[in-house]
Amino acid sequence: MDKPLAISMGEPAGVGPDIALQLYARRAELNLPPFCLFGHGAFLAERAARLGLDIAFAPVGPDGAMAAFDSALPIAPIDGIVPDQPGQTTPLSGHVVIEAISAAVAATLRGSCRALVTAPIHKGALYQAGFKHPGHTEFLAELCAQGGKPKLPVMMLAHGGLRAVPVTIHVPIRDVPGLLSKQLIVDTVRVVAHDLKQRFGIANPQIAVAGLNPHAGEGGNIGREDLEIVGPAVAQLQFEGYGVTGPLPADTLFYPLHWAQYDAVVAMYHDQALIPIKTVAFEEAVNVTLGLPIVRTSPDHGTAFDLAGTGRASPKSFLAAIVMADAMTANL
Ligand SMILES: NC(=O)c1ccc[n+]([C@@H]2O[C@H](COP(=O)([O-])OP(=O)(O)OC[C@H]3O[C@@H](n4cnc5c(N)ncnc54)[C@H](O)[C@@H]3O)[C@@H](O)[C@H]2O)c1
Ligand SMILES: N[C@H](C(=O)O)[C@H](O)COP(=O)(O)O
Structure with missing residues (x-):
């Protein structure tokens, strides 16, 4: 040092x-x-x-x-x-x-x-x-x-074991659905998993992936993105051996007993990830760039x-x- x-x-x-x-x-x-x-x-x-x-x-x-x-x-x-x-x-x-x-x-x-x-x-x-x-x-x-x-730069807000990552970052909310892709989600989770291992010493990171729509789309009835984009990305990551779960409804994902099961939550847009962590830990949370x-x-x-x-x-x-x-x- x-x-x-x-x-x-x-x-x-x-x-x-x-x-x-x-x-x-x-x-x-x-x-x-x-x-x-x-x-x-x-x-x-x-x-x-x-x-x-x-x-x-x-x-x-x-x-x-x-x-x-x-x-x-x-x-x-x-x-x-x-x-x-x-x-x-x-x-x-x-x-x-x-x-x-x-x-x-x-x-x-x-x-x-x-x-x-x-x-x-x-x-x-x-x-x-x-x-x-x-x-x-x-x-x-x-x-x-x-x-x-x-x-690919990846934003992560962290406070203790609570870590939140937005897949899309500083973009207008109306552009989010068009910017989300299976590849972007896969690439983001790969960076998160890699850096949690390399930089945070977490041997086998467990990552939750939030859905985009209310209740993760409710089987495709409240928006198709979770079925057609987020779900396939999670499936590919699971096939590659990552400890990934999702798409999970975002509204209950940040309930402490829920997020505590995961080393990071990957959310689909800026405020979905940042509002929860800034609400509970505004004075102490850190913004760290992965990748x-x-x-x-x-x-x-x-x-x-x-x-x-x-x-x-x-x-x-x-x-x-x-x-x-x-x-x-x-x-x-
Ligand atoms: N790391 C960064 O560079 C970074 C991070 C967040 C926001 N920003 C930028 O900052 C600008 C202002 O953003 P904003 O108003 O949304 O958020 P802000 O964090 O500057 O302020 C939000 C509220 O929190 C209070 N606050 C902020 N920091 C505080 C501290 N250290 N101690 C006590 N109270 C504090 C402010 O007084 C204000 O009431 C924007 O341009 C935004 O993009 C930059
Ligand atoms: N999105 C960040 C936050 O609200 O904490 C903030 O805008 C800083 O982003 P950069 O680190 O990319 O400037």
Whole structure:
């Protein structure tokens, strides 16, 4: 464990920078693993001052981070314009936000950092700045492709043994049925099973697959997708030897006694997977991207503009993301 974690600073109008700075200020008490913060140095210093944090900064990049971490917050500086305006986005800072992610990924891919933890971005603000990807998950897949074919990135929200995966991610709900295919579900479950083994040490993962329609289509009477797409995908996966069950009605799948039988629940769309876990564990759940050559985690919350610059945002999910990334790469 002689490399730092990489943290990208996220949306400057949001709470991501606040929490990263606050956690650094508590590094000894929390026994944090060393990290390097990729972001805009002057902005981070201003935000720290706004929050009343007495922090020294060291613009040393990841290679100098291990030596600096105890005495100063290691920064990988990203140049650009980043006004310190809590709650107020501007396309001006989009370049730095995107570059911070790209540089942190590059450092992790080349082995200068062990894993990536991303602070929340504001998708709407980045779209205005020309960002072409729906979110981190899809952007990371492209950055990690390194000239090859992008891998299928899989989003998983995790809290303890509760893990929820949406097959379709940041897409309009009206497009979901058309985007679902037997192949996409099979590929997603394969990635989940692989990473649960490799990254989470679960020898024989048991995976529940939710149906798309109410009551998993009630035998084809409430929508045909569960009969014609989800069911055949599950059958193929079972034939291949995966521990997979489904399609199961989504409304009862997240009843604790039900999900506890499984290592992960694969759901058909974003909110089907994320509402249950954010409802029971919003402060502690972690967003982890599977299917990449690097480990990437993130807090489950967003930019929380109403709390930015106040110091009142809960650091728990961000801390959980750091702890998870550290645990997943402790041997690197
Ligand atoms: N990892 C990420 O990059 C990520 C994750 C989720 C949402 N987002 C983005 O964030 C933006 C805002 O999304 P949103 O408003 O739906 O969700 P949000 O999580 O920012 O806020 C939802 C509610 O939760 C509260 N909240 C959020 N984080 C909190 C914290 N740490 N402590 C206490 N309360 C907290 C907020 O004050 C707000 O009331 C969107 O652009 C969304 O796409 C990014
Ligand atoms: N869907 C995620 C959530 O609600 O937690 C969030 O939008 C972040 O997604 P990315 O990690 O792809 O940015």
